[in-house]
Amino acid sequence: MEAERRQWEEEALRAAVLAGDESAWRVLYERHFDALFAHVCARVGGDPERARDAVQECWMTAVRRMRSFDPAKGSFGSWLRGIANRVLLGQRRRWARRQRLAETGLEVSATNAVQTFSDAAERVVWVLAELPEEYAAVLRAKYEEQQPVAEIAESWGRSAKAIESLLSRARAAFRKYWVDLNAETAGGEEHDHEKR
Numbered sequence: 001m002e003a004e005r006r007q008w009e010e011e012a013l014r015a016a017v018l019a020g021d022e023s024a025w026r027v028l029y030e031r032h033f034d035a036l037f038a039h040v041c042a043r044v045g046g047d048p049e050r051a052r053d054a055v056q057e058c059w060m061t062a063v064r065r066m067r068s069f070d071p072a073k074g075s076f077g078s079w080l081r082g083i084a085n086r087v088l089l090g091q092r093r094r095w096a097r098r099q100r101l102a103e104t105g106l107e108v109s110a111t112n113a114v115q116t117f118s119d120a121a122e123r124v125v126w127v128l129a130e131l132p133e134e135y136a137a138v139l140r141a142k143y144e145e146q147q148p149v150a151e152i153a154e155s156w157g158r159s160a161k162a163i164e165s166l167l168s169r170a171r172a173a174f175r176k177y178w179v180d181l182n183a184e185t186a187g188g189e190e191h192d193h194e195k196r
Contacts, residue, residue: 003155010071017066028076029059036080039144043088043125054091058084074137081140082133089129092122127177135170142167 016024037055044050061083062069069079128136141147141155149167153160 006075007071010076013076014066014069014071025063032077032080035077036084039081040084040088043085043122050091054084054087057087057091061087078137078140081144082136085125085129085136088122088125092126123178123181126181127174130177130181131170131173134166135173138163138166139170139174 013024013028017028033055036058037051040054040058041048041051044054058080062080065083069076128139131139138152141152142149147155149160149163153163156163158166
């Protein structure tokens, strides 16, 4: 019931935004800004400058791609988080380059807990961006939004068994990409050390 009401309301807001209604866009912005900022902040280790940059780019992308938002496939908040994850993926290289310049060649201690958390969060973003969209969406619903399987099944119009099966495949794909990314990162770091 709640999912149907959300879908109907977001379809109306989407139509109004596409028709040029600025107040409809303002409603979406005000409803989702705080959650989007928190989502991004958690993935950049709490760095407010990086979070602001990513959130701004995310909203600009959402404005340009509003026609691609389909309330029947998921909520506006989920769609925004998907955009944010792709923005973070794209910005990661720029941030890393900026950090290397700021460090002026000094090595960062591998035992720095904040950096370790930030790296892990960024790797999760990378992996989710590589997964098929449906896998990433079901993992976010289950683990980020902490929705029970029954709730996901109802909002997606599927059986609980189908969602459990999808989660199983999504977790397996996530593990594979995670291992591959960690191996690639370790290989890249070894290569960087060889250059010095």
